[in-house]
Amino acid sequence: MNAVLGVTLQGIQALRVEVEVEITGGLFVISVVGLPDASVREARERVRAALRSLGISVKGRVAVNLAPADSPKEGALLDLPIAVGIAHSMGEIHVTRPSLFMGELALDGRVRRVRGAVPAAILARDMGLPLFVPAGNAREVSLVKGIEAYKVEHIRGLFEHLRGSAMLQAIEPSEESVEYPEPDPDLSDIKGQAAAKRALEIAAAGHHNVLLTGSPGSGKTLLARSLKDILPPLSDDEMMEVLMVRSTVGLSLDSSRRRPFRAIHHTASTISVCGGGTNLRPGEISLAHRGVLFLDEFTEFRRDLLESLRQPLEDGCISVSRASGSVTYPARVLLVAACNPCQCGYLGDPVEPCRCSPSAVDRYRRKMSGPILDRVDLYVTVPRLTPEELVQAEGQEGEGSPEVLKRVIRARERQWERWGPLGFQCNAELPEKALKKQVGINAEGRRFLKEMAGRVRLSGRGISRVMKVARTIADLAGDVDISTVHLAEALAFREGGDLPWNR
Amino acid sequence: MPRHLDLGAAGEDLAVRELSRLGYRVMGTNIRMRMGELDIVAEEGGEIVVVEVRTRTLGRMLPPEATVGPSKIRKLVRTGTAYMDSIGWEGPWRIDIAAITLGTDGKPALEVFRDITVGLIKP
Numbered sequence: 001m002n003a004v005l006g007v008t009l010q011g012i013q014a015l016r017v018e019v020e021v022e023i024t025g026g027l028f029v030i031s032v033v034g035l036p037d038a039s040v041r042e043a044r045e046r047v048r049a050a051l052r053s054l055g056i057s058v059k060g061r062v063a064v065n066l067a068p069a070d071s072p073k074e075g076a077l078l079d080l081p082i083a084v085g086i087a088h089s090m091g092e093i094h095v096t097r098p099s100l101f102m103g104e105l106a107l108d109g110r111v112r113r114v115r116g117a118v119p120a121a122i123l124a125r126d127m128g129l130p131l132f133v134p135a136g137n138a139r140e141v142s143l144v145k146g147i148e149a150y151k152v153e154h155i156r157g158l159f160e161h162l163r164g165s166a167m168l169q170a171i172e173p174s175e176e177s178v179e180y181p182e183p184d185p186d187l188s189d190i191k192g193q194a195a196a197k198r199a200l201e202i203a204a205a206g207h208h209n210v211l212l213t214g215s216p217g218s219g220k221t222l223l224a225r226s227l228k229d230i231l232p233p234l235s236d237d238e239m240m241e242v243l244m245v246r247s248t249v250g251l252s253l254d255s256s257r258r259r260p261f262r263a264i265h266h267t268a269s270t271i272s273v274c275g276g277g278t279n280l281r282p283g284e285i286s287l288a289h290r291g292v293l294f295l296d297e298f299t300e301f302r303r304d305l306l307e308s309l310r311q312p313l314e315d316g317c318i319s320v321s322r323a324s325g326s327v328t329y330p331a332r333v334l335l336v337a338a339c340n341p342c343q344c345g346y347l348g349d350p351v352e353p354c355r356c357s358p359s360a361v362d363r364y365r366r367k368m369s370g371p372i373l374d375r376v377d378l379y380v381t382v383p384r385l386t387p388e389e390l391v392q393a394e395g396q397e398g399e400g401s402p403e404v405l406k407r408v409i410r411a412r413e414r415q416w417e418r419w420g421p422l423g424f425q426c427n428a429e430l431p432e433k434a435l436k437k438q439v440g441i442n443a444e445g446r447r448f449l450k451e452m453a454g455r456v457r458l459s460g461r462g463i464s465r466v467m468k469v470a471r472t473i474a475d476l477a478g479d480v481d482i483s484t485v486h487l488a489e490a491l492a493f494r495e496g497g498d499l500p501w502n503r
Numbered sequence: 504m505p506r507h508l509d510l511g512a513a514g515e516d517l518a519v520r521e522l523s524r525l526g527y528r529v530m531g532t533n534i535r536m537r538m539g540e541l542d543i544v545a546e547e548g549g550e551i552v553v554v555e556v557r558t559r560t561l562g563r564m565l566p567p568e569a570t571v572g573p574s575k576i577r578k579l580v581r582t583g584t585a586y587m588d589s590i591g592w593e594g595p596w597r598i599d600i601a602a603i604t605l606g607t608d609g610k611p612a613l614e615v616f617r618d619i620t621v622g623l624i625k626p
Contacts, residue, residue, distance in 0.1 A: 025587075025594040027580065029624045045622070059550055060595030 003095040004088055005129070006066075006081030007102055007120045008073045011327030012244045012282065014119035016100070016127070017073060019081045020065040021089040028059055032082070034066030037074045037279065046076075046105045047083045050155050053109035056092050072325055074279050076104035077114040080132070083155060084162075093162045100124050101158075103134040109155040115250030117141050118243045121149060132158060132168070140253045142174035143243060181256055183229035183401035185222055192385045194398065196223050199380040199493060201404050204230045205411035206427035206472030209313070209335040209375055211298070214382030215352070216345045220338040223382065224294045225261065227336060229401045231291070232409045233257035238290045241330055245286050260291030266300040274308050275320045275329050285312055286329040298337040299367045306369040309335075313375050337376070339368075349384060377428060377465050378493045411475040427472045435464055439471055441482040448484045452491055466490045510605070514558030515542055518601040521613045527552065536589070539582040543601070551596040553583045558603040558611075567602040568616055576620065 006017040017034075030044035048058050064082055066073050080103035087093050102120050103111040113136025121144040124131035131149040133141050138151040150168040152158045160166040187197055196212065196219075203210045204227060212220040234242060234257045242260060246253050262284050264273055275283035285293055295301060312318040316332035342361045346352040356364070415426050422434060430439070441449070453463055469490035470482045479486070519529055527545035534541045543554035555575075557567035571579075579598050587596055600616040 025592065026596065027583075027620055027624055028595065028597060028618060048621075057548070059597070 002067075003098045004081055004085040005098060005100045006078045007100060007116070007123060008071070008075065008078065009116045009119060009248060010071065010325070011280070011329055012119055012248045012286075014116060014123040015071060016123060017078065017081070018067040019078075019085040020067065021082075021085040022063045022065075023059075023086075023089050024061045024063075026061040028061075030058070030062040030064065030086075032064045032066065034064075034069045035072045036066060036078075037072065039076050040066070040073050040078050043076065043079045043082050043105075046079050046107060047086065049107040050079075050083055050105040050109040051087060053107070054156055054159060056087060056090065058086060058090070062086060075114065075116070076112075077102045077116060077120075079103060079105040080111060080134075080152070080155070080158075084158070087159065093159050095162060098129055100127075100129050100131045102132070102137075103152060105155065111135070111152045111155060111158075113137050116248055118144060118240075118247035118253075121147055122240070122244065124149065133171075138171050139174065140243065140247055142171050143253065144240075145173050181258055183226070185226050186401045187226050187230065187404055188398060188400040190219060190222055190226060191392070192389055193219060193223060193382060196380050196382050197398065197404075199378045200227050201230060201408060201476065202469060202472050202493070203227065203334065203336075203378055204232075204404075205408045205476050206377075206415070206468065207334055207425070208377035208428045208469060208472065210337070210378045210380060211373065211376045212336065212338040212380050212382050213341050214338075215349045215384045216340060218382045218384040220382050221263075221294075221296055224263075224292070224296070224336045224338060226401065227334070228259055228261040228292050230404045230408055231259045231334070232405070232412050234259060234290060242290055245282050245289055245330065248282055249287065251287075260288050261294065262288035262291070263294040263296060266295070266297045266302075268301075268305065270302070270305045270308050273305060274312070274318055276322060278322075280320060280322060280325065280327050282329040283318075285309065285318060285331045285333060288333045289330045290332060291334070293333040293335050295335070295337045298339040299364060303367075303369065306372050310371050310375070313372070335372075335375070337372070341381075348381075351384070351386070374461070377469050380493065407476055410478070411472065414475045414478070415472075427468045427475070430468060430471075432464060435467055439467055439482065440474075440480060441467070441470075445470075445481070445483045445487050449487055452487070456491070456494075458494070462494065466494055469493060510558055510560070511556075514603045514611070515556045517603060517611055518554065518556045518613065519543060522554065522601065522615070525615065527554075534586060536582050536585045538585065539578050541579075541582055541586060544586065550594070551587065551592055553579060553586070553596065553598045554601050554615075555579060555598065556601045556603065558605065560605045561607055567604060568600050568614070571600055571619070576623065580620065580624070 002018040002020055004019045006019050007014040008017050032041055051058055081101040084101050088095050102114060104114050106112055111134040113134050117133050117137035117140050121131060121141045125147045131147060132152050133149060135151040135153045141149050149171040151171055157168055161168040214220050243253055264284050271277055273284045275281060275286055312331035317328050318331040319328045341347040342354060342356045343364045344355045347354040424430060470486040473486040473489050474482045522545060523529055527547045529545045531544045534544055541553050542556040545552045555571060557570055559567040597618045598620050600619055602614045604612050
């Protein structure tokens, strides 16, 4: 194996790139082969200038080969390994131990921050190789444990390190921030809306998708944002997944274990949400991985965007195929959608009259994507509070987020115990088969469900949705079997959906 | 000899003297190849250097170095390559321009432009 290694990104995975350099006589020219993109090809100007800043003048015909030759290389992060490879080939330095290098070079030899440091760190850990990263990336790399990594400020420091004359500073694993950020907004900050808060608790406990319907100003957005603080904290593996996606996009990283919350505006393009573009970046749905994806004004979203969310909601990952290649990004999200009940927004409001004609209401409802609604387990109506309720004194606003979070975590633990051996994490993921056999429902509950299925005309899928939600409610209560009480509550959240639509 | 050829020859003599002072080891001047002539061939820093000498009187429209255009550069590359082949040199080489401007007081000023083909040669 060649000792000088770089990385390139393939989806959110880092791929090892061997940098081979051959220098022959002739007029000076650097040629880069191995499917480089424009920014890699431009590396030769930066590399020569950076090496010149160290007094190393590159002469002759320089051929740089990036192996494996068949996968496309992107990004300026290959500047540093190319510079090291050329200097190694010129005999200026000797890289004896295989090492991974990444970084973009400035003309004066400084090393600039790049995206994708976390995937590179994970590759370095898996291969057991030392990693050299720009100082600007040191913080994110410090979140990956068990690697030997060094931060490079300037290429001079790196060369001195490789020559053994002065050592670079090793990156120490960073201490995890133990404190959990303050809930914003806290559930107790939201007045009224007991049913909606309960729905959010169930959604958080069982990973059920939610649709919030209500008039303008009823607090749908506030409720949705409060969801992220009652979701259980990220586990170690989940945290790594979230960090990898964020690092791939080049977003700043924090070491908190709070789940991501991404709100998308309804004018967003399909590519920005699903991922893609010329160099295949992950989209919003991947940034919301292991967290909440919030679609406000659900009815205003472009149809093709909503339809493209169907597959990731089902599979928990999204495959993006372009001419430049095909990659799979993680996309396991809790979907929260919010919309008004009709065009004017006041259908069913106790005070404000609705100004929509029946046909306008009909047209508005038809905009809802059926297949997406089909993946929603909880339909919640969010009523507007009356003026008296709004100005009421503070206090008696129910539990705060931390208490709810404790219940949610316990419910998740129960689910994990039950489904873990079968390979699922939460109730919403259950396939039909497991549901029938192992969901645990008592005789009375079964009778009740049979009766209700006839009365409210539940479809087969409807019944399994109700059972899943009821299972979560039972888990929240700590009950072994689903009973009538749980089913009745689950049915209420089903009916919420039946009221305005689907009639 | 016409005046402009006199000027050129004087410029080349001056360039040889000045380049030697700058550390170039001059290997030959006015080397004729089939497709053209190389003004000065020297060795510097482990490389063979083909030096194109341009001399101008101050006040002309263009500075001397600007008179080397794309077609001249192509010709220099071809001639230089042929020369390296003829002497069997397989190491790195480059092309420099020695630009000499003759001031109004008759005093010449020399400026060397190193490695003028960087970025111009397509791999």
